[in-house]
Amino acid sequence: MKKVEVFGTGCKKCITTQEMIRSEAQQLSIEIELIKVDDPLEIVSRGIMSTPAVMVDGKLMHKGGLPKRQEISQWLKEN
Amino acid sequence: MFEFFTQLADFLAYNLLQLDPQTHLAEAVHFFIEDTTKIFFLLTTLMLLVGFLRSWVSPEKVRQWLDGKPKLLAYFLAVTLGAITPFCSCSSIPLFIAFLSSGIPLGVTMAFLITSPMVNEVAAILFGEAIGWTFTLAYLATGMVTGMVGGALIDLLKVERWVEPFVFQATVSAIDQEELKVSMQRRFYYAWEETSDILKRVWLYVLIGVGLGAGIHGYVPQEWFIAHAGADNLFAVPLAVILAVPLYSNVTGVVPVADVLIAKGLPVGTTLAFIMSTVAISLPELVILRKVLRPQMLVLFVLYLAIAFVLVGYGFNWLF
Numbered sequence: 001m002k003k004v005e006v007f008g009t010g011c012k013k014c015i016t017t018q019e020m021i022r023s024e025a026q027q028l029s030i031e032i033e034l035i036k037v038d039d040p041l042e043i044v045s046r047g048i049m050s051t052p053a054v055m056v057d058g059k060l061m062h063k064g065g066l067p068k069r070q071e072i073s074q075w076l077k078e079n
Numbered sequence: 080m081f082e083f084f085t086q087l088a089d090f091l092a093y094n095l096l097q098l099d100p101q102t103h104l105a106e107a108v109h110f111f112i113e114d115t116t117k118i119f120f121l122l123t124t125l126m127l128l129v130g131f132l133r134s135w136v137s138p139e140k141v142r143q144w145l146d147g148k149p150k151l152l153a154y155f156l157a158v159t160l161g162a163i164t165p166f167c168s169c170s171s172i173p174l175f176i177a178f179l180s181s182g183i184p185l186g187v188t189m190a191f192l193i194t195s196p197m198v199n200e201v202a203a204i205l206f207g208e209a210i211g212w213t214f215t216l217a218y219l220a221t222g223m224v225t226g227m228v229g230g231a232l233i234d235l236l237k238v239e240r241w242v243e244p245f246v247f248q249a250t251v252s253a254i255d256q257e258e259l260k261v262s263m264q265r266r267f268y269y270a271w272e273e274t275s276d277i278l279k280r281v282w283l284y285v286l287i288g289v290g291l292g293a294g295i296h297g298y299v300p301q302e303w304f305i306a307h308a309g310a311d312n313l314f315a316v317p318l319a320v321i322l323a324v325p326l327y328s329n330v331t332g333v334v335p336v337a338d339v340l341i342a343k344g345l346p347v348g349t350t351l352a353f354i355m356s357t358v359a360i361s362l363p364e365l366v367i368l369r370k371v372l373r374p375q376m377l378v379l380f381v382l383y384l385a386i387a388f389v390l391v392g393y394g395f396n397w398l399f
Contacts, residue, residue: 065272
């Protein structure tokens with residue numbers, strides 16, 4: 001199961017990002033572990049300054065804005 | 080260069096709506112059509128271009144560029160980068176922590192944070208188009224100098240104790256992660272997303288701003304501002320700064336208002352003080368900053384900005 005982390009301090013874009021990933025995973029019927037990281041200290045210690053950012057299995061895929069649906073499904077599908 | 084919009088307004092107001100050009104109503108309607116179409120055209124094209132170019136400048140890179148620079152150069156770099164890098168307000172906390180815990184001085188970090196919301200290249204170009212390029216220069220200089228002096232002052236006062244202590248506990252070992260590979264297509268998408276995002280946020284402000292402007296344009300006589308808020312009225316500048324605090328707007332939203340205020344005889348300095356106070360001192364931003372700054376620091380921050388804007392107001396009233 002893929003571990004997907006969404007980094008953000010709680011702005012609207014971060015919440016939207018999280019929702020997009022959840023619904024995309026549901027649509028593709030891929031089970032994921034979706035974690036929201038909102039502690040600023042942890043965000044920084046993971047090397048992230050622009051939020052929202054997305055890590056899949058610990059690898060940074062995206063930062064500083066909303067991802068595209070197409071991108072999300074790519075992350076979820078690739079092995 | 081923009082006659083098209085005047086012609087469009089001519090056509091819509093005088094031909095289509097059959098308004099008599101001699102009336103206040105016609106003048107107001109004409110002003111509204113010309114300004115809204117022009118502003119939305121400029122905003123869209125400029126933001127797309129700027130958003131695209133900006134996809135090469137990230138807060139991560141700014142941090143690397145600032146790292147280890149001599150102080151004076153660092154202040155200058157910080158405000159310059161602050162002027163061209165906007166960041167979502169929700170990024171300002173991680174950014175603040177990352178800057179400080181990687182050894183960038185508090186003053187340099189604050190210089191960046193002060194200037195970033197104040198100076199906006201889209202607003203600079205709109206000011207130039209609507210009011211004149213001298214005003215744009217005054218605007219840019221004000222934003223950058225306020226940031227640099229503020230940063231230097233904060234370092235001079237050594238107020239690190241007014242930063243929440245947890246900020247310094249961050250570990251930044253992973254901070255120099257390799258940059259993400261970003262495709263051209265992604266950069267275009269980023270620009271498009273940012274443009275539509277800003278348009279969605281400011282369109283109402285622009286319409287209200289221009290509408291208000293149109294109302295004043297057609298109806299309030301020029302003598303009103305000169306009589307009540309002219310350069311010889313010493314209270315006008317502080318009043319403009321205070322009145323603007325509860326008003327919170329993206330800087331692009333205040334451009335049309337500023338345009339009209341100046342056209343109606345409000346002095347340049349007073350207008351500039353009002354604009355700066357509107358965009359730089361805002362309650363939502365203070366609430367966010369409270370997470371990392373002690374209340375004393377917030378008070379210092381607001382007081383400094385308010386005093387700076389009053390001085391800017393007097394200064395430019397005297398100069399122009």
